[in-house]
Amino acid sequence: MTIDEATIHELCTNVVFERGQTYREEGRIRQLDRFGKTVTARVQGTELYETRVHLDSDEFDPHCTCPYSGPGECKHVVAVLLAVADEMPDDESKRIDDLLADISTENLRTFVSEELTRDPEMRERFLAEFGDEPTVTPGEYRQEVDRLFDQHTQEYPVVTGAIDFSHLTDLAERYRENDNYEQAAAVYRGLSEGIAEHMNIVDGAYDHYSQTFQSALDGYVECISTADLNEATVEEHAEYLETRVDEAVDYLARRYEKALDDLESGE
Numbered sequence: 001m002t003i004d005e006a007t008i009h010e011l012c013t014n015v016v017f018e019r020g021q022t023y024r025e026e027g028r029i030r031q032l033d034r035f036g037k038t039v040t041a042r043v044q045g046t047e048l049y050e051t052r053v054h055l056d057s058d059e060f061d062p063h064c065t066c067p068y069s070g071p072g073e074c075k076h077v078v079a080v081l082l083a084v085a086d087e088m089p090d091d092e093s094k095r096i097d098d099l100l101a102d103i104s105t106e107n108l109r110t111f112v113s114e115e116l117t118r119d120p121e122m123r124e125r126f127l128a129e130f131g132d133e134p135t136v137t138p139g140e141y142r143q144e145v146d147r148l149f150d151q152h153t154q155e156y157p158v159v160t161g162a163i164d165f166s167h168l169t170d171l172a173e174r175y176r177e178n179d180n181y182e183q184a185a186a187v188y189r190g191l192s193e194g195i196a197e198h199m200n201i202v203d204g205a206y207d208h209y210s211q212t213f214q215s216a217l218d219g220y221v222e223c224i225s226t227a228d229l230n231e232a233t234v235e236e237h238a239e240y241l242e243t244r245v246d247e248a249v250d251y252l253a254r255r256y257e258k259a260l261d262d263l264e265s266g267e
Contacts, residue, residue, distance in 0.1 A: 003055070003085045011059060011081075012072035020078025024086075029079055034089040035096075041083075043076040047161060051076050053084070067162030067205030121167050128174045128183070136183065141168065141190025142197075149198045160204035165191060165212055172219060181227035185237075188220035193244070196252050214255060221259045225266060238263055 009017050023029070023043065031042040037056040043049050045066060053060040060081065068074035100108070116123040124136070145165070152159050168191050175184035195213040202209050224237045241260040245253050 003081060005082070005085065008078060008081045008085065011062075012074075012078050016072060016075050017078055019075040020082060023075055023079035024082045029083055032080065032083055032089050034084075034091050036091065036093040039080065039084055039089065041076075041080045043079055045076060049076050050164065050166070051080050053077065053080060055084075063166065065162065065164040065166060067208035069207035069211060121171075124171060125174060128171055128178065128180070136186060138186045138189040138193065141187050142194045143190075144168065145191055145194025145198075149194070149201070153201065158201050158203040159198070162205040162208040165195075169212075169216070172216075172223075176219075176223065181223040182229070185220050185223035185227065188216045188223065189240075192216035192220060196244070196248055199249065199252065213252070217255060217259050221263050224263060234263070 008020075012020070023045075028044040029041055030044055030048065031040075033040050037054055039053050039055065041051045043051055043064075047066075049064055049066045051062070051064045053062045060077075062073055062077040062081075064074050064076045066074050066076055068076075103111075112126075116126055145168075148163050148165070149159065152161065152163055168187055172184045172187035172191075175181070175187065192213050195209055195216070199209060199213075224234065229237075238260060241256055241263065244256040245260065247253075248256055
């Protein structure tokens with residue numbers, strides 16, 4: 001896909017495009033890297049946001065950890081694309097490929113083992129890709145969501161910014177790509193439930209949490225519907241949704257009720 005100002009402008013509003021230009025000119029892009037057709041960046045806004053674009057995807061398939069909810073893409077994505085259009089970053093993939101070709105299996109195994117030991121998120125992604133059937137429960141993913149909210153309320157009792165849940169959503173997608181729909185459902189369930197239980201302390205970036213909750217809930221139902229589950233197991237999931245209808249606040253209870261209807265109708 002062509003990367004020029006006209007193409008980038010089509011992805012966002014006029015105001016966002018101008019703000020993206022300003023961010024680019026102010027040097028707010030703190031890091032910009034390319035690996036093959038994927039560009040990752042860190043852009044300084046209210047916080048330091050992680051941004052990713054795919055150069056060979058329709059409309060670049062952008063992702064940003066900021067709370068912007070549209071229309072169009074955010075100013076951080078625009079700033080990154082403008083930077084890429086101005087000067088394409090060097091591709092690091094060939095360098096890595098050359099190194100991999102020269103590294104012994106033993107040294108590579110040692111490095112991977114050490115990295116997996118110190119990085120739990122990487123370890124779970126590794127297991128999602130190569131491991132046996134995992135048994136991480138929705139409750140354990142819910143605990144991760146709780147921990148993230150606790151981190152953001154250490155100074156103030158409310159959450160005013162957008163928490164980045166992308167490591168959980170990316171993990172769920174990895175499980176789905178490997179046809180492990182039950183484990184993907186566990187991730188989505190833990191994420192949606194965790195957000196629902198903390199919505200009472202959200203005082204900013206509401207759309208970010210509302211959309212993430214809905215996306216996770218939809219993913220949960222889709223995975224349960226797709227997985228090869230017996231009738232009793234599906235009924236257990238339906239009973240869980242019924243419980244959430246009774247326990248969640250009104251506006252979320254309606255979403256749980258819709259999810260229950262979708263599950264029972266097989267949509």
